[in-house]
Amino acid sequence: MELWYTEKHTDTVDFSIKVKKHIYSEESPFQTIDFFESEEFGTFFTLDGLMMVNEKDEFVYHDMITHVAMATNPSIKRVLVIGGGDGGTVRELTRYKHLEKIDMVEIDEMVVRACEKYLPITACKLHDPRVSLYFEDGLAFIHGKVNEYDLILVDSTDPIGPGEGLFSEAFYKDCYTALADNGILINQHESPYYPNYAREMKRSHSKIEKIFPISKVYQFHMPTYPSGHWLFGFASKTLDPIADFDPKAWEAFGLETKYYNTELHTGCFALPTFVKKLLKE
Amino acid sequence: MELWYTEKHTDTVDFSIKVKKHIYSEESPFQTIDFFESEEFGTFFTLDGLMMVNEKDEFVYHDMITHVAMATNPSIKRVLVIGGGDGGTVRELTRYKHLEKIDMVEIDEMVVRACEKYLPITACKLHDPRVSLYFEDGLAFIHGKVNEYDLILVDSTDPIGPGEGLFSEAFYKDCYTALADNGILINQHESPYYPNYAREMKRSHSKIEKIFPISKVYQFHMPTYPSGHWLFGFASKTLDPIADFDPKAWEAFGLETKYYNTELHTGCFALPTFVKKLLKE
Amino acid sequence: MELWYTEKHTDTVDFSIKVKKHIYSEESPFQTIDFFESEEFGTFFTLDGLMMVNEKDEFVYHDMITHVAMATNPSIKRVLVIGGGDGGTVRELTRYKHLEKIDMVEIDEMVVRACEKYLPITACKLHDPRVSLYFEDGLAFIHGKVNEYDLILVDSTDPIGPGEGLFSEAFYKDCYTALADNGILINQHESPYYPNYAREMKRSHSKIEKIFPISKVYQFHMPTYPSGHWLFGFASKTLDPIADFDPKAWEAFGLETKYYNTELHTGCFALPTFVKKLLKE
Amino acid sequence: MELWYTEKHTDTVDFSIKVKKHIYSEESPFQTIDFFESEEFGTFFTLDGLMMVNEKDEFVYHDMITHVAMATNPSIKRVLVIGGGDGGTVRELTRYKHLEKIDMVEIDEMVVRACEKYLPITACKLHDPRVSLYFEDGLAFIHGKVNEYDLILVDSTDPIGPGEGLFSEAFYKDCYTALADNGILINQHESPYYPNYAREMKRSHSKIEKIFPISKVYQFHMPTYPSGHWLFGFASKTLDPIADFDPKAWEAFGLETKYYNTELHTGCFALPTFVKKLLKE
Incomplete structure (x- = not known):
C-alpha cells in the first residue's frame, strides 16, 4: 500500500x-x-x-541539545527542560548520575502519554526519581523563578502554535533570571536555509543576544528537519562553550554517544559564513 | 500548474x-x-x-571541494578536476590568481555545453586561459601520469553509471602517482545517513586509506543531497589538513566565500561519532 | 497534516x-x-x-452489481454472493422483500468484521434473517452445487491474490451448474482503459462466452476505480438483459436508487466501439 | 527521472x-x-x-462532441466550433463530406499553433478548405449572428478564465439566435461527481433549459478528466436526439469511430439517477 x-x-x-x-x-x-x-x-x-x-535520527537532536551544555559545565546539578514531551532530552540528562534535579515542563500531557506508549526509545526515563513532570505552560512556570537552575533546555516546536511564546524576549528574560550565575540556556534555534526558518533563527538570536552576555549558535545534521541543517542556541551568563570547555572532564563521565563527541563540541560552533552573516543581520 | x-x-x-x-x-x-x-x-x-x-546551494559544494585543500597548501599551482562538468569547481579555482594550470577532464561534453547555456552561475570560468578542458574518461586520462599535479579534485557523480570507476582502487592509485610529493586528493565521498550512500562512503574510504598515508573525511550541509549530510575525502601524501593549516595564509588571498571560512576549515573535520565508527568499519 | x-x-x-x-x-x-x-x-x-x-461512490457499484439482474428477472428467489465482504451487495439484495435466500461466501472474515465496525453504510444488513455468511473459499463452496441459485453475484477483487480463482473457467462452469435454468451470473469484469485491466477483462469475457449462451457486458462510472470506466459481465442460460427486461416489473418494487434506473438498464449495455472490439478479440 | x-x-x-x-x-x-x-x-x-x-483518450471527447449531433441531423451543413483549439473537433467534422462550412473561433491562437506542432493527431485538419479559423472572442463573434449555423459546438475549457463567458446566459441566447430553426447546440457540460464541477454542470443546464425547448445531457467515460464521468449538453429548437435519430442515416456515412456508435447514441442519454436529480435542482 x-x-x-x-x-x-x-x-x-x-x-x-x-x-x-x-x-x-x-x-x-x-x-x-x-x-x-x-x-x-x-x-x-x-x-x-x-x-x-x-527513531532513526532522534539521537542527533538529543545528543546535541544536552551534551554541549553538560560538557561546558560538568558541575550542573539542576536542570529545567521546557517542552521535550518525547522524553529524549530527559533520557540523555538522566545518564549524568551527578544531576540532582530534572524538571520537565511540557504543556501537552497527551504528547508525553503517546510517546510513552509508542516511542519508549525516547520516553523511557521519565520515571527517574530525579525527574519531576509538570504539565503546564512553560512561560508561566518559569516566570518569577530566581536562581533555580544551572541549565535550561528549551526543547520546543517551531514558533507557531504552542511553541510561540518560547521564542519571546520576555521568556528569555525569565530564563536569565531563573538561571544561576553560571547558568546556561540552550534553545531550539531553527535553521538558516529556507527563508521561513532563517527568519525565526534571526529573530530568536537577536533577542537572546540582548539579554545574555554570551550568545552563540551551533549546528548539526538533522536529516529529517527541513534542509537537514539545524541549530541550537547556546546562551550563558559567564561560561563560554569553547573557552571553558574541558574535554577530559566530560570524557570522565564515560558516556557513549552516537553523535556528540568532544571534537565535535568545538567543531559544531564553526558556522558557515552565510549563517554567521544572517545571525549578524 | x-x-x-x-x-x-x-x-x-x-x-x-x-x-x-x-x-x-x-x-x-x-x-x-x-x-x-x-x-x-x-x-x-x-x-x-x-x-x-x-543555483541555491551550489556554493556549499563548490566552496568545500576547493578551499579546504587550497587553504591547506597555499602553494598549489597545478590542479586537475575530474568530472565537475557544471564548472563550479573550476570557477572557485580560478579565483586563485597564483594557480598556473587547471585541467578539467569531463567525460560528458553535453553536460558542459548545457551548463554553459543554462547554468552560467557555475559554468562562467571555463574560458579562463589557465583552464584546459578534456572531454575524456578521467580514468584513462590520469593513468600513467607522474607527479603532474599538486591537487586532484574528483567532482564525480555517485558510483553508479559513468562515475563508477572514479571510486575504484586502481583510480586512486593513479591519482597517487599523478600527484606531487605534497599532493592532495579531494573526492566526493557520499553520505553517512542512508544505507546505500553510507556503504559507498565506507568502500571509498577504505580504498583510499590503503593508498594515502593521510586520509581524512570532512562534512558539510548540502540541503539538496540525500539527508543533507555530505562528505568529501581529503587524502594526501604528507600534508595534514589541520596540522598544516595556516589560516592567515588563506586569508591573505582575500577571497570572499559564502560557506567556507577558516574556523569551519577545522570544524568540518570534527565528525559525529556514528560517522567515525562507520569509517572505521 | x-x-x-x-x-x-x-x-x-x-x-x-x-x-x-x-x-x-x-x-x-x-x-x-x-x-x-x-x-x-x-x-x-x-x-x-x-x-x-x-462512502462516496459505493452506491454506484452496488446498484449496478445488483439491480440489473434483479430487474431482468424479478422472480429471483435464491442468490449467492461470492466475495463482497463489505456487505454492500447484500444490503442492496435485502431490499427485495421477495428474496428467500441470500448466501454470501467471503474467504476473509476479517474484511467483514472490519467493515461491520468501520463501514456500517455497507455492512448494515448482514444480519438479515435471509442472509447466511460462509467464511470459505468461494471456489470450493460452489463446486458440486446443482441448480441451487437463481442469481450468482461475483463481487471479487482483481484477478491477483485471493480473487484469482474467481476468474477461472472451472469456476464459471461451476457457476453454470449451480444456477437454475433461468439463472444469471454477474461478475466483476474489470475495465477497458488501462492495458492491465483490459487484458483481464478480455480473458474473463472469453471464458464466460464459452460457457453461457448469453454473455454481455455493461458499463458504469466508478470514479475511484482506475480510469473510472468499469464493467460487469452479465451471463445467463436463457434470459437476455434487454429483450427480457420489463421496466414496470422492477419499478413495482418501489426501490429508490441513486445510480440505477430502468433507462440506464438498457443504456449501460451500449458500449463504446473500442470496448466492443476488445471484447471480440 | x-x-x-x-x-x-x-x-x-x-x-x-x-x-x-x-x-x-x-x-x-x-x-x-x-x-x-x-x-x-x-x-x-x-x-x-x-x-x-x-493522445490516448482524445478520441472519446471528440467523438462525443461531434457525432451525436451529426447523427441526430444528418443534413447539417454549417457548423460553428467555439474553442476547440486543439483541432480535434474540426478533425471529426471534416470527415463528413457533405458539410459546407466549418467556422472555428478560438480566442487563443497560441493554443492552435502549439497543437499544430505537438499534437498533429488532433490539429491535422485545420487546413481543410471548408474550415475558417477566427482567432477572436467567441462571445463577440457570435453576437448578432442570425440563422447562420445548423450546429454550434462549444468546445470550451471550464468556466474559469477564458472559458467563463461561454457558460453565460447571454451567450446561450446568442447561440439560439445564430442557429437555424432545426439548429443544435452542444456544449461542454462538466461533470456530476466532484462538487465544484457539479455546481457548474447545474448552472449551465439551468441556463440552457430556459432558452432551448429541448435540453438534454449525455455522458461518456473520459478517464483523464476529473472523476472520468463527463457530460455534454444537447440543446435544440426542434430536434430530439433520440426521437429524431435515424441510425441508418448515420451509418450510411460509413465513418469508423472508436467510441461513438449508434447504440451508444441512445445509451449515453440514459443518466444515473443522482445525475438526473442534480440537473433538476
Whole structure:
C-alpha cells in the first residue's frame, strides 16, 4: 500500500516518507498529534503535521541539545527542560548520575502519554526519581523563578502554535533570571536555509543576544528537519562553550554517544559564513 | 500548474521540488541530462534523475571541494578536476590568481555545453586561459601520469553509471602517482545517513586509506543531497589538513566565500561519532 | 497534516487521496486490509493497497452489481454472493422483500468484521434473517452445487491474490451448474482503459462466452476505480438483459436508487466501439 | 527521472501522470499553455494546469462532441466550433463530406499553433478548405449572428478564465439566435461527481433549459478528466436526439469511430439517477 506522509519544507519543496501504519491521531487542546510507523525512520511522530521525532535520527537532536551544555559545565546539578514531551532530552540528562534535579515542563500531557506508549526509545526515563513532570505552560512556570537552575533546555516546536511564546524576549528574560550565575540556556534555534526558518533563527538570536552576555549558535545534521541543517542556541551568563570547555572532564563521565563527541563540541560552533552573516543581520 | 521533480532518497523517502519549467532533456552517450527551473532552487540539473547542482546551494559544494585543500597548501599551482562538468569547481579555482594550470577532464561534453547555456552561475570560468578542458574518461586520462599535479579534485557523480570507476582502487592509485610529493586528493565521498550512500562512503574510504598515508573525511550541509549530510575525502601524501593549516595564509588571498571560512576549515573535520565508527568499519 | 494514499493505476499514473486518519491496518491470512478516513470519499478501505469501497461512490457499484439482474428477472428467489465482504451487495439484495435466500461466501472474515465496525453504510444488513455468511473459499463452496441459485453475484477483487480463482473457467462452469435454468451470473469484469485491466477483462469475457449462451457486458462510472470506466459481465442460460427486461416489473418494487434506473438498464449495455472490439478479440 | 504532472481534482484528490519531457511552456495573453510527453497518454497539453487533450483518450471527447449531433441531423451543413483549439473537433467534422462550412473561433491562437506542432493527431485538419479559423472572442463573434449555423459546438475549457463567458446566459441566447430553426447546440457540460464541477454542470443546464425547448445531457467515460464521468449538453429548437435519430442515416456515412456508435447514441442519454436529480435542482 502506498501511504505517504509529506512535510512541506516550503510551498514548493516536499519531503515525503512512506508510511506503513498511521498508529495514532488525536487533537489535544494544543495541537494535532500523529504517530506513524515507517521503514526508513521507524516510528515517528508529528505535531500539527511537522516531523518532531523519529527513531532513526532522534539521537542527533538529543545528543546535541544536552551534551554541549553538560560538557561546558560538568558541575550542573539542576536542570529545567521546557517542552521535550518525547522524553529524549530527559533520557540523555538522566545518564549524568551527578544531576540532582530534572524538571520537565511540557504543556501537552497527551504528547508525553503517546510517546510513552509508542516511542519508549525516547520516553523511557521519565520515571527517574530525579525527574519531576509538570504539565503546564512553560512561560508561566518559569516566570518569577530566581536562581533555580544551572541549565535550561528549551526543547520546543517551531514558533507557531504552542511553541510561540518560547521564542519571546520576555521568556528569555525569565530564563536569565531563573538561571544561576553560571547558568546556561540552550534553545531550539531553527535553521538558516529556507527563508521561513532563517527568519525565526534571526529573530530568536537577536533577542537572546540582548539579554545574555554570551550568545552563540551551533549546528548539526538533522536529516529529517527541513534542509537537514539545524541549530541550537547556546546562551550563558559567564561560561563560554569553547573557552571553558574541558574535554577530559566530560570524557570522565564515560558516556557513549552516537553523535556528540568532544571534537565535535568545538567543531559544531564553526558556522558557515552565510549563517554567521544572517545571525549578524 | 503542478509539476514536481522527485528524487527518491531511498525507496521510501522522496524529496520533491515543484518545477516551473523543464527546460532541457537529452540523452548523452553517458547519461540522461535534465535541466529545470524552480522557485526555491532556481535552475537545477539532474543526471540520470539525481540532483547535481542548483543555483541555491551550489556554493556549499563548490566552496568545500576547493578551499579546504587550497587553504591547506597555499602553494598549489597545478590542479586537475575530474568530472565537475557544471564548472563550479573550476570557477572557485580560478579565483586563485597564483594557480598556473587547471585541467578539467569531463567525460560528458553535453553536460558542459548545457551548463554553459543554462547554468552560467557555475559554468562562467571555463574560458579562463589557465583552464584546459578534456572531454575524456578521467580514468584513462590520469593513468600513467607522474607527479603532474599538486591537487586532484574528483567532482564525480555517485558510483553508479559513468562515475563508477572514479571510486575504484586502481583510480586512486593513479591519482597517487599523478600527484606531487605534497599532493592532495579531494573526492566526493557520499553520505553517512542512508544505507546505500553510507556503504559507498565506507568502500571509498577504505580504498583510499590503503593508498594515502593521510586520509581524512570532512562534512558539510548540502540541503539538496540525500539527508543533507555530505562528505568529501581529503587524502594526501604528507600534508595534514589541520596540522598544516595556516589560516592567515588563506586569508591573505582575500577571497570572499559564502560557506567556507577558516574556523569551519577545522570544524568540518570534527565528525559525529556514528560517522567515525562507520569509517572505521 | 499531509498524509496521502496513492493507488498506482499504472506504473506512471497515480491516483492520490488525502487521508485524515489511517484507522485500521491488518494482515489477514489472505491480504492486507487498511481503512482510512478522507474528506472527499469519507471512510474507504483497501485490500493489498487497492481501493475497494468508499462512502462516496459505493452506491454506484452496488446498484449496478445488483439491480440489473434483479430487474431482468424479478422472480429471483435464491442468490449467492461470492466475495463482497463489505456487505454492500447484500444490503442492496435485502431490499427485495421477495428474496428467500441470500448466501454470501467471503474467504476473509476479517474484511467483514472490519467493515461491520468501520463501514456500517455497507455492512448494515448482514444480519438479515435471509442472509447466511460462509467464511470459505468461494471456489470450493460452489463446486458440486446443482441448480441451487437463481442469481450468482461475483463481487471479487482483481484477478491477483485471493480473487484469482474467481476468474477461472472451472469456476464459471461451476457457476453454470449451480444456477437454475433461468439463472444469471454477474461478475466483476474489470475495465477497458488501462492495458492491465483490459487484458483481464478480455480473458474473463472469453471464458464466460464459452460457457453461457448469453454473455454481455455493461458499463458504469466508478470514479475511484482506475480510469473510472468499469464493467460487469452479465451471463445467463436463457434470459437476455434487454429483450427480457420489463421496466414496470422492477419499478413495482418501489426501490429508490441513486445510480440505477430502468433507462440506464438498457443504456449501460451500449458500449463504446473500442470496448466492443476488445471484447471480440 | 521522476517528474510528475499533477492535476488536483479536488483539494484532497490528486491525479498524477509521470512525465518524460515538458516540451512547451508559454504564457499566452489568455492562459498558461504546457505540453508534455508521457508514457501512458502520449503527448498531452494543459491550460492553466488542467488536462485538456492527450493522445490516448482524445478520441472519446471528440467523438462525443461531434457525432451525436451529426447523427441526430444528418443534413447539417454549417457548423460553428467555439474553442476547440486543439483541432480535434474540426478533425471529426471534416470527415463528413457533405458539410459546407466549418467556422472555428478560438480566442487563443497560441493554443492552435502549439497543437499544430505537438499534437498533429488532433490539429491535422485545420487546413481543410471548408474550415475558417477566427482567432477572436467567441462571445463577440457570435453576437448578432442570425440563422447562420445548423450546429454550434462549444468546445470550451471550464468556466474559469477564458472559458467563463461561454457558460453565460447571454451567450446561450446568442447561440439560439445564430442557429437555424432545426439548429443544435452542444456544449461542454462538466461533470456530476466532484462538487465544484457539479455546481457548474447545474448552472449551465439551468441556463440552457430556459432558452432551448429541448435540453438534454449525455455522458461518456473520459478517464483523464476529473472523476472520468463527463457530460455534454444537447440543446435544440426542434430536434430530439433520440426521437429524431435515424441510425441508418448515420451509418450510411460509413465513418469508423472508436467510441461513438449508434447504440451508444441512445445509451449515453440514459443518466444515473443522482445525475438526473442534480440537473433538476
